[in-house]
Amino acid sequence: MRSANLAPAERIIVPLDVPTVEAAVALIDRLPQVTFWKVGLELFVSSGASVLQVLKQRHKRIFLDLKLHDIPNTVAGAAAAAARYGVDLLTVHATNGSAGLATAQTAATDAATAAGLMPPQIIAVTVLTSIDARTLAFELKVPIELPEYALNLAMLARDSGLAGAVCSPQEASQLRDVCGRDFVLVCPGVRPSWAIKGDQKRVMTPAAALAAGADYLVIGRPITAAADPVAAFERICGELELS
Numbered sequence: 727m728r729s730a731n732l733a734p735a736e737r738i739i740v741p742l743d744v745p746t747v748e749a750a751v752a753l754i755d756r757l758p759q760v761t762f763w764k765v766g767l768e769l770f771v772s773s774g775a776s777v778l779q780v781l782k783q784r785h786k787r788i789f790l791d792l793k794l795h796d797i798p799n800t801v802a803g804a805a806a807a808a809a810r811y812g813v814d815l816l817t818v819h820a821t822n823g824s825a826g827l828a829t830a831q832t833a834a835t836d837a838a839t840a841a842g843l844m845p846p847q848i849i850a851v852t853v854l855t856s857i858d859a860r861t862l863a864f865e866l867k868v869p870i871e872l873p874e875y876a877l878n879l880a881m882l883a884r885d886s887g888l889a890g891a892v893c894s895p896q897e898a899s900q901l902r903d904v905c906g907r908d909f910v911l912v913c914p915g916v917r918p919s920w921a922i923k924g925d926q927k928r929v930m931t932p933a934a935a936l937a938a939g940a941d942y943l944v945i946g947r948p949i950t951a952a953a954d955p956v957a958a959f960e961r962i963c964g965e966l967e968l969s
């Protein structure tokens with residue numbers, strides 16, 4: 727999934743972080759200009775896969791953000807099941823290690839091919855954007871600097887055959903330089919200057935994130951929790967077009 731010729735609006739992935747499929751459909755229909763939606767843990771756990779069908783019917787691209795993390799056999803089974811839904815992107819944690827990452831990609835590719843579908847691009851979550859350097863060092867006891875740790879995890883994903891990584895835009899430039907132009911970088915932790923950070927710790931503005939090398943920006947609450955989500959989405963697109 728090369729992203730070279732995409733318009734700014736096509737680079738924005740909006741998460742459906744809502745508790746019911748009805749709320750998800752309302753959001754999808756309120757924002758017809760959004761081409762790429764993310765289904766994450768809240769909606770998938772509450773409502774299962776039905777929303778994926780809704781998105782398919784509306785010809786939307788789908789990022790299934792389940793952040794799979796388990797032993798290789800279990801991750802492979804879940805990745806294969808996800809691939810049979812015909813999703814475009816799927817997440818696993820890079821900390822699965824190389825065996826789990828490689829098995830997930832193979833299982834997803836085999837399952838999609840057997841079903842006559844395009845295989846999903848599997849991308850590895852490096853360091854959650856809600857984690858700051860202090861938490862990484864003092865709670866998680868990771869003994870190297872956060873940017874170096876994120877880079878190591880991205881390289882592990884690349885060397886295990888994955889298509890890309892999820893990272894903070896603060897690490898995007900370094901990951902782009904090392905992992906190459908074709909490695910897909912998906913960045914949450916994106917906040918326009920006028921939005922609040924909430925629980926996100928390692929943030930950048932949308933324009934700065936794209937300039938740093940992100941292919942896709944995951945932008946949720948600044949759009950979905952805005953009084954006028956359509957105006958918020960258009961404002962971000964306008965800022966990206968000016969940059």
Ligand SMILES: O=c1ccn([C@@H]2O[C@H](COP(=O)(O)O)[C@@H](O)[C@H]2O)c(=O)[nH]1
Nearest residue numbers: 741766853854855914915944945946947
């Ligand atoms: O490191 C990560 C990985 C995934 N996410 C997901 O992205 C969105 C961000 O939503 P906002 O409302 O823009 O904060 C959310 O669905 C997370 O699960 C992330 O934030 N950080």
